Amino acid sequence: MYNTFPKISEFIDSNEGHSFLIWKEEDLFPVLSYPARINFIAIFISIEGVMENEINLQPALIDDTHIQVYTHSHAARILRRSDNFKCVGILFSRKYWESTMLHTHPFNALTRLRPCIEVTSAQRKRLLDFYKIIRSQTQDKGNEYNNEIIKHLIIGMFYELGDIYKENIKKTPKDTAGEALMSNFLELIYKHYKEHRDVAFYARELSLSQRYFTTAIRRASGESALKWIEKYVILEAQILLKNTDMSIKEIASSLNFSDTSVFCKYFKRISGMSPDTYRYCK
Known part of the structure; x- marks a missing residue:
């Protein structure tokens, strides 16, 4: 169907x-x-x-x-x-x-x-x-x-x-402080990942020092705050590559990268392949 x-x-x-x-x-x-x-x-x-x-x-x-x-x-x-x-x-x-x-x-x-x-x-x-x-x-x-x-x-x-x-x-048991912070962080990423890929922005939004914030996120999730931001950006890029006819340039622009080459390097560094390779792989 x-x-x-x-x-x-x-x-x-x-x-x-x-x-x-x-x-x-x-x-x-x-x-x-x-x-x-x-x-x-x-x-x-x-x-x-x-x-x-x-x-x-x-x-x-x-x-x-x-x-x-x-x-x-x-x-x-x-x-x-x-x-x-x-x-x-x-x-x-x-x-x-x-x-x-x-x-x-x-x-x-x-x-x-x-x-x-x-x-x-x-x-x-x-x-x-x-x-x-x-x-x-x-x-x-x-x-x-x-x-x-x-x-x-x-x-x-x-x-x-x-x-x-x-x-x-x-x-549902009440969230621990770490779980509540993680939930708030993911909600912020969901809203802002296209415009903000820097950890400092999210720490400021949550009224925390960057050092405390990064330590708390790693303790709560086992991964760094930057890794979570990158996951969301790459996830959206993968969706656009596989499910739309947008060009690589259009996708880079929609995710607020300064130019296509910066986006391609970012995507390859995190996913291990170029956007073009990912788009056409099965």
Whole structure:
């Protein structure tokens, strides 16, 4: 079917009257060695098996105790899929999402930070029940109120999700100081990596001395603050190289490099290959 995330986004955005897509059990995620950006809204629920992936460089999975919810732009890389993995879901355009007014709900901010969330068997069953009703309703072509019925069912499903997020927050142990700093740092990188690649900027934003900041990040994550910044920059470059027709010069400019040669040297130093080589490798 739509075997790449950009194709899914293109399909959803090109269908103004039918701006959502039902993901069925037979629709398989491709296992990719390269990342893609998910710009559509989606919820994925496992039927059986497990899929391991990364979301914004963080490990995640879909199985019988974890679902994934995308309401913001995320960089995703699928790592492994069990042979028996099957999942269902609902995907829709950002325009459709805004028409439901769900983007104003408090849980919308939580899905940005926690796109992968743990669910109980009862919670998973309720979400699957919503999915089945919505899927069935899409086949009722003779009902003049069908679009409104589906929209309100989707709203109900996401309010159920809001309650699941609320319950998860109650059960989640409070972050340690190091975990909280790491979370705040990654959130800042997500917002500023295109403009700021210097560690000093992030230390200032977090009101910390650069020395304390770099030591604390290494202690919390096992990697340097600079390494995390570089990972985000390279991740975005890889997404643009593999999923767009932008030239190397355009990509360098979009990431605020002074010229193409500086970007190419930066990319090769970190990834071990030139942007051109990466673009055409399988």
